[in-house]
Amino acid sequence: MNKLYFSQTNQMLRLICIKLPRQLKHKVSSLTHGHFFSTSSAKPIAELPNSKDPQSLTVSFLQNSCGLSLESAISASQKLNIDNPKNPNSVLDLLRTHGLTQTHIRNLISSRPLLLLADLENILKPNMELFESLGFSCASLGKMLSRDPRVLESDAYTVVEFFRAHGFSDDQISTLTMKRPLLYLFNAHKTFKPKLEFFKSLGLSDLEIAKILSTQPPILARSLEKQIIPCVQELRRILGTEENVLKAIKAGYGLIEANVEKVLKPNLSMLISHGVPHSLALKLFFLRPNPLLMSTYRFSEIVSEVMKFGFDPNNLQFVLAIRSMAMSKTLWKRKVEAYRGFGLSKDEIYSAFIRHPLFMAVSEKKIKISMGFFVNKLKMKPLLISKNPNLLLLSLEKRIIPRCSVLQLLMSKGLIKADTSLVYVWRMTEKYFVEKLVCKYKSDVPDVVRAHQGKIEFQGFSIDLKM
Template identity: 45%
Template sequence: MAAMFHLVSKRLHHFLKPISASTTNHVYLFSSSCVNSTHLSDEHPPLMNLFKSHGLTHTHIKNLITDHPGILQADLENTLKPNIELLSSLGISHLNLEKVISLRPRILFVDILQVVELFRAYCFSDNQISTIIMKYPVLLTYKPGKYLKPKLDYLISIGLSSEDISRLVLAEPTILTRSLENQLMPSVEVIRRVVGSESRVLKAIKSCHRLLGYNLEKVLEGNITILTNHGVPRSIVDKLFYIHMNTLLNSNGRLTKVVVRVSDLGISPKTNTFILATRVLSSISDSVWERKKDVYSSFGLSEENLITLFKVLPSCMLISEKKINKMMNFLLNEMKCTFPCILKQPLVLLHSFEKRILPRWSVLRVLISKDVIKKDISLLYAMRISEKRFFEKFVVKYEKVRGEKVALQS
């Protein structure tokens, strides 16, 4: 180790100088003479030319050598040059190349071609391979035959297609670093116990790419037990598994707390609303709930009003604070709706303000001003119906009656 440090220090001597006598002796900065690329080129011309030929600037090279001086010891012809050329051929730009090397400099010292060729053999495109490398470059340092191939073969053996596997690895490249015997295979067995058929196993894995990375025996099966113990029918739990699996991947403690809270609100565990409420509360923090409650409260909603709204539309707490403010202000102050009216048509809160609420209101407002329709018409109902139905009921119909055209803005 001492010999290595001495050798690297000797090579860097031309590049580095101490910051000051008052600073730590081992902290260095590049000397002002290093700003001139000529000095670096004179010291290591082949290395410098290689990096520069692949788009790395003098600053990038300087930073790389400062942070990873071992690069100076890399075998230029047999590993460093072939690896950099391979990475560039995959479409990794000079900026991303610098990031990848900085994240995992060891890729310059090993034969990364073997890993790339393995991915190609399993039908990964070069574009997909480059994306995986940029997301998780450490995979290039794994022995492909020993660590990567067995996992890819296993994924094929359970019925995943090449396209399925490439999507899975693109989304969660860390899946290939998991133990085959201790993680992947046990996880698939748990999924089998939960869903019952091979086709559903594949459906589950494809719908949630990070599923195989969990301790499913503890997390997934534990959470299913928590829900059934609180009276949730298994049929409803199964719906949750496919519709919003992330809820079942919360820690057991977190889900228990949420389920108790939903039960305390008086929502029946035998309803879909119970699952929707559980999903919402498990995906937001207490502080987020309080902030959104404050926004609703600013429009006069009491705690009881908010709970009532949440019980009929749990998703009301997934709306951004900005949109809550915009929607409530418009419904109450511009359209003159009341909270009881909103409670009857709560889905209006989920619609796009710019694409639906505002354009439709511009049509309704004209019709009201011309006494074509009454003010007490269910305006919120008009906001909820389909585009086709709205056009027929409020545009085409009254265009004929009045002989005028009311434009529905898009």
Template identity: 60%
Template sequence: MELGSLGLNLPPSICFTSQIQAILRRGRKEDIASTTFTVTIIKSAVSASEKLRVDTTDKIDSVLKLLRTHGLTRSQINNFVTKRPSGDLGDTLEPNLKLFKSLGITGANLAEMLNKEHRVLESDAYATVEFFRTNGFSDSQIKSITVKRPKFYVYNLKKCMKPKLEFFKSLGFAELQMAKFLSSQPYILERSLENHIIPCIEILRRVLDTDENVLKAIRAGCLVLEYDIEKVLEPNIAILVNHGVPKSLVVKLMLIQPRTLLQSTARLNKIIDEVKKLGFDPTNLLFVLAIRSMAVMSKALWEKKLEAYMNFGLTKDEVYSAFRRQPMFMIVSEQKISKLMDCYVNKLSMEPLIISKHPYLLLFSLEKRILPRVAVHQGAIALSTNSAADELPSYLGHRLFSCCSWNHHPGAPNLLCNFFFL
């Protein structure tokens, strides 16, 4: 059998072993079938040699081994070799892989990056990393940017990125602040400075009045810079104003959670209707907080949290009563709801109705606030001081309880230890 009949166009530098050549020459079907896997590997090697422009088996082996040592699977390597354009990787492949490994990008992260932009291994990766480091980005932030947007490595950063970073600095962002929000949402850096970013800032200035408020809003939710806020933000603000919400409360909502005002107008109108049905006053801060709480979760998640509270003895009416008192009551995670309600209802034997009347109790940290205060409170009761068991909710929320009272209470460590094992 001729080698050409198998569809193999082998370069002279790639040779079969004498045993494989003998099997192929005999031409027996069963023998050929037994060597299918070997032939497949050789085909892959030939394909790799053509795409990677390496002309010896030693070089093929070294390239494939290098990719494997950085955590890529066979299918991921094949995907990379298939996608990448022709070119000589000799000067960039190994140095770039080492650089990405130093950033913690290997295995699945490396494969994800290469699937998005295979040219990244041919780029001057060191120059890109150094550019971000010079502008205040930490290595962990650079890793985040690299995995999310590897295409930045094939950009002319001085032309495309530098003017945008300088603009954000001119707004008053410190390098650390800028690096934090841009690494979390690097997509902002893909938007045009003149046609998108600057117009967004001008609209925010018009809505929020001061540059200081603009910075606060971006820090609270930098996604605002990704939207066409002229088409989304301004119509939603008009809706709130038409419902009687003062501009001062609109500004507060923007500073707390700007994403609330980036909903579709239809969804925002629906949320406002629900909030009004619950009796909230549009001129009160609780009105916009209620809108915020409903806007950040789906109806299904809302129902799950409602059920979580009801599992600990609260009725549906009591949950909504608590929500009217403190709308942030419903943005607590399901896990935290379970932990705190278990503590209050099961460990402290607190009536569920008390939770409904004091919903702020669900906003505290169990480890940092609740457990230390409960321990000291119970110790005070045991020592017959003026504290009483029914004063616990207000005691937990009292702002004057300081680390001093905790640190200087003689039995505090033992009391806390005992409480953990109630």
């Protein structure tokens, strides 16, 4: 058994030796000739070497303290020498104190070994405390740092203060940091400030700019002269007015970094070539321009599918259908299956889509929650939902359930009839609903106001209501 273990280990070390620099090869080579193991004891690699050689000590530290594999430790050891483990141990203690797991630490050190020698007091510790002050949890901090460990050695304070000074909330800075930690490696005043000033010159407020950039942080890494300004100029030519450009940008932040020549223009031309009037095609910019930013191949597929469903290119429904189908084929199938899970047939789903295209724009999560409420809680027939697809667009928490609570309360007092149509009540405008079913009865049933505010839990109807 010992001979087999020794033989396999020799083979592994020879393989690793091939990848080492010339000056290290003789060290590993000597290990494969009997000095790494005592064949009588066959100690595991992690316990050795006991040599005072700096390279060997570094490899040993990376394995034992950071959890790196032998091959990763040897690779990382080429970038640093640990002659005194005091600072590296302090760095590891700091990471653990802030809740990073051994897996986080292994990933950090594997990609950024020099982190172990970084300035603990003046850089690492202040940066960790700064990120913690932004509301990062242990898990999110570990995830963010694993994406780009260099953030820990950046001038994070200057970047954070720059964003705060330009109206970004700490939540927005935290979101931006998680999405694009690379931004901390830029000179904020030199790289970001001109972009913010340009966006402000377009008529965007500080709050709007903060919302756009925290949602779409890659824009900050784009070239102002080569990408952002030319893109906005093209949008002006396409949309005609500054007001339209602003409206389109607010509807889809990705427009600012769009490839106008290779993607946006070809997709727009494709719509027009299928008979969509120019004025109607432009509406997609204001509804949700993201479909126009898809690859021309995928966009062409979607347009063809919409044509097969029988939508009229001269009707707004055509554009809404494109907006709704602008997703991966996999996600579309998952949504269809989510509806089918509540009793709708595929034909009924497509029928609902044709009636109201935004029926398929609803998130998969909302489909499951809303359909669960309608079918399981209220015992609605799936076919009724297919015939009233706009119900899926209504807010369950803000509209459907509070109105059900109001009806439940008024019925228990005998103030309204049991044959009241739920669908009709849900479709009422808020003003009309409040006038007819809240204000009218609040003197007799004060709790009707609390029910409308969602402060009275809806228990379900004791009888079957007319839908």
